[in-house]
Amino acid sequence: MKALDPRDPAGLAALLDDEERAVATAVRQFCSEWVDPAVAEWFERGEIPDIRGLAKGLGALGVLGMHLEGYGCAGMSATQYGVACLELEASDSGVRSLVSVQGSLAMFAIHRWGSEEQKREWLPRLAAGEAIGCFGLTEPDVGSDPGSMRTRARRDGDDWVLDGRKMWITNGSVADVAVVWARTEEGVRGFVVPTDSEGFSAPSIKHKLSLRASVTSELVLDGVRLPADAVLPEAAGLSGPLACLNEARYGIVWGAMGAARSALHAAQTYAGERTQFGRPISAFQLTQQKLADMYLEYTKGVLFAIHLGRRKDAGVLTPEQVSMGKLNNVREALEICRTARTILGANGISLEFPVIRHMTNLESVLTYEGTSEMHTLVVGQAVTGHAAFR
Numbered sequence: 001m002k003a004l005d006p007r008d009p010a011g012l013a014a015l016l017d018d019e020e021r022a023v024a025t026a027v028r029q030f031c032s033e034w035v036d037p038a039v040a041e042w043f044e045r046g047e048i049p050d051i052r053g054l055a056k057g058l059g060a061l062g063v064l065g066m067h068l069e070g071y072g073c074a075g076m077s078a079t080q081y082g083v084a085c086l087e088l089e090a091s092d093s094g095v096r097s098l099v100s101v102q103g104s105l106a107m108f109a110i111h112r113w114g115s116e117e118q119k120r121e122w123l124p125r126l127a128a129g130e131a132i133g134c135f136g137l138t139e140p141d142v143g144s145d146p147g148s149m150r151t152r153a154r155r156d157g158d159d160w161v162l163d164g165r166k167m168w169i170t171n172g173s174v175a176d177v178a179v180v181w182a183r184t185e186e187g188v189r190g191f192v193v194p195t196d197s198e199g200f201s202a203p204s205i206k207h208k209l210s211l212r213a214s215v216t217s218e219l220v221l222d223g224v225r226l227p228a229d230a231v232l233p234e235a236a237g238l239s240g241p242l243a244c245l246n247e248a249r250y251g252i253v254w255g256a257m258g259a260a261r262s263a264l265h266a267a268q269t270y271a272g273e274r275t276q277f278g279r280p281i282s283a284f285q286l287t288q289q290k291l292a293d294m295y296l297e298y299t300k301g302v303l304f305a306i307h308l309g310r311r312k313d314a315g316v317l318t319p320e321q322v323s324m325g326k327l328n329n330v331r332e333a334l335e336i337c338r339t340a341r342t343i344l345g346a347n348g349i350s351l352e353f354p355v356i357r358h359m360t361n362l363e364s365v366l367t368y369e370g371t372s373e374m375h376t377l378v379v380g381q382a383v384t385g386h387a388a389f390r
């Protein structure tokens, strides 16, 4: 009988096929060369010094828009995309966020709702990481309730003129193109906004204590004039941005488990090496209970992610199921990180170890792409038939 792998006691690796495992290996190798040696310093400094180089590296790896077909995208399965998200977030949620926003929000919006010209203009460059994209939905006064958005687009002759502000926008100040959602006379529409447009600016948001290895910005739209063909022709109403968010949330279901795995492995290693009262702390029952519970929740989370990935590949995944996955996996990943932090004692608060970085990152992941409360209400509505949003 094969010996149990102490890093994968439930044998989860056996649930992936050869191609999925190959994606995991390639992304892990990329991250161990490009991200892991530097990410604690990026986090501490609150910046990624060569984000364009990183984007190009991720493009060459093939993970930008990897689940989209054509236009230079890799055309991989949803499960392969999920596996890549897990490995990226095992390094840092900020790097996974860069990839999610680029692929699942900006590129997906153009791929799903864009014109042929918009696709040809932007998707190949975004897939290669030669251009960076962002997605502007949230506003200073509007988060969970995007139907109340204030950013407006009005017609002026054939042109569109955009006015408003977006807040908490990942990749904003480094983006070449922004997909911006605005209220029009015909309802909410999406616009492809080159960031060198006059009247557009994207100041960085400072003082974050979470996702510090990720660019987060405000978008200021001050009379931004766009040609008639800047609108995404196929998206009308809130279903446009919501479909994009559903894509990104799916990646988070997997990604959160990557952060959890990294924290769990750090705690496991530390517990084996740290001696108190003459024994490794891993020999104490209380530590073992923590590690056992962490492995149980991690295993359940990965099983859930694989299940949802298989459903997405089969074309039967529903938004409510994605909400269940995001709600559960982010919550449990955060709990795993918090428990891991206690196992490391004082070292648990140090950036010398990945645990506190993952823990604080997950506080953002808990909130973005729909807060845990919003996903609870989505699941609540699915199981009771009553909407309790207002």
Ligand SMILES: Cc1cc2nc3c(=O)[nH]c(=O)nc-3n(C[C@H](O)[C@H](O)[C@H](O)COP(=O)(O)OP(=O)(O)OC[C@H]3O[C@@H](n4cnc5c(N)ncnc54)[C@H](O)[C@@H]3O)c2cc1C
Binding pocket: 101, 135, 136, 137, 138, 141, 142, 143, 144, 145, 167, 168, 169, 170, 171, 210, 211, 216, 364, 367, 368, 369, 370, 371, 372, 373, 374, 388, 389, 390
């Ligand atoms: C690091 C980071 C990156 C982000 N990147 C992007 C991005 O790229 N693009 C983008 O558009 N947005 C982005 N966001 C914004 C994110 O999606 C929003 O923060 C999120 O949707 C929540 O909105 P809010 O912060 O305005 O909170 P609010 O909506 O004001 O909610 C505050 C609290 O009230 C609760 N609440 C609200 N309504 C209800 C209700 N009906 N019932 C019960 N509880 C309720 C919420 O769950 C939450 O706990 C990012 C956020 C962060 C932190």
